[in-house]
Amino acid sequence: MADGGIAHDTIAHDTIVHGGDLDAARRLFPGAPEPWIDLSTGINPVPYPLPPLIASALHRLPSPGDLARLKAAAAAAYGAPGPDHVAAAPGTQILIETLPRLLPRSRVAVVGPTYAEHAAAWTRSGHAVRMVADPAEAEGADVLVAVSPNNPDGRVFSPAALARAAGGGLVVLDQAFADLEPVEAATPGPAFVILRSFGKTYGLAGLRLGFALAEPALARRLESALGPWAVSGPAIAAGCAALPDAEWRREAAAARGQDAARLDRMIARVGGRVVGGTALFRTADFPDAPGLYRALGEVGIYVRRFPGAPERLRFGLPPDKAAWCRLSRVLR
Incomplete structure (x- = not known):
């Protein structure tokens, strides 16, 4: 999944319900106390400690050099061969939307249940889309789409297994939740496009920053489709500060675990x-x-429910001691 750490359910063909919508929570539970504790997303509740924002990041347009530094930092952090294999974007959601528009009409298999925007985006662009429960069921597909670790069930697929299942076709691998997990990284190339989310890992989803790792020609096409200055100056500054900080990622992985x-x-x-x-x-x-969903909502705690699986709820992590205590009182 990509962007925002939000799995969701398709209620109708063109209606997707997202987590993180506190306006919807307030409509459902108008008497709930404020402030709400939003546990309906998978965003790190402890954000990266950004340095003070340089005023010029707001006053001027980002330069090609600024973007080049961001892409170099992303290539190093994500294991891409070089910055020419990186396309930077204002969040991975726009990459999920854009990639299907750049490829010829294809037979697409999406491993699910998962982040529903993947299947919706390929369908909107005219591709023939089918859902499969396992990558091994993707025989005959030109494109295999998988989220690993998957949202909402956390399933992990090895890049080698996905490549075998794709049988020479393209694998689109959404690794939005991979940064804090001991999972195998994939290498971008002719057979792999990898999506990485900045906002989930660093708790800065509002900045809107994400990356596609791909062969250089496709990375250039993606950035061309997004147009000039697609990534804001503040997002570039945040990425350049946070992406090289491997020690913070290790500490965050241990603490969130x-x-x-x-x-x-x-x-x-x-x-x-x-x-x-x-x-x-x-x-x-x-x-x-x-x-339980009602009991939580009535005290101002919003979690994720799944209309297709009414027995199931998904919980993000509380941000502080007060939120943990509030959640514990209900779950006691």
Whole structure:
């Protein structure tokens, strides 16, 4: 999934429900206390400590040199062969929308259930799309789309297994949740396009920054389709500061892993069974998920529900001690 750490359900062909919509939460639970605790997304609740913003990042248009420094930092952080293999964008969602428009009409297999914007974007661009439960079921597809770690169940697919399943076709691998997980990185090339989200890992989703790692010709086509100055000066500055900070990522992975384990224990106390997740979210089945959803909503805690799986809820991580205590009172 890409952008914003949000899995969602397709309710109608052209209607997708996203997490993170506190306006919808307030309509559902008008008497809930403020401020809301939004646990409906998979965004790191402890953001990267950005240095003070240089005023020029707001006053002037980003230069080609600024963008080149950002792409070099992204290539080093994500293991791309070089900055020419990187396309920078205002979030991965726009890349999910743009990529299908650049490729010839194809047979596309999307491994699901997963972030629904993938299938929707390929469908809107006229491709023949089918959902498969496992990459091995993608035989005959020209394009295989997979999210790893997957949202909402946390499934992980090895790049080698995806390449075999694609049988020589293109693999679009969404690794939005990979930064804080011990997963194998994929190498961009003719057979692989990899999507990486900045906002989820660094807790800065509002900046709107994401990357596609691809062979240089396709990376150039993506950036050309997005147009000049697609990435803002503040987003470039934030990326250049945070992406080289490997020590912060290691510390964040350890801390969020501990938080996820704590959340697992709290879920188990109320009879829930964790069925998957990552260091940034946990997905669980409950004996009375609709009742728990209401109980949480009535005290101003918003979690993710799934109309296609009414027994299932997904929890992001609380941001601080007060939020943990508030959640614990309900799950007790």
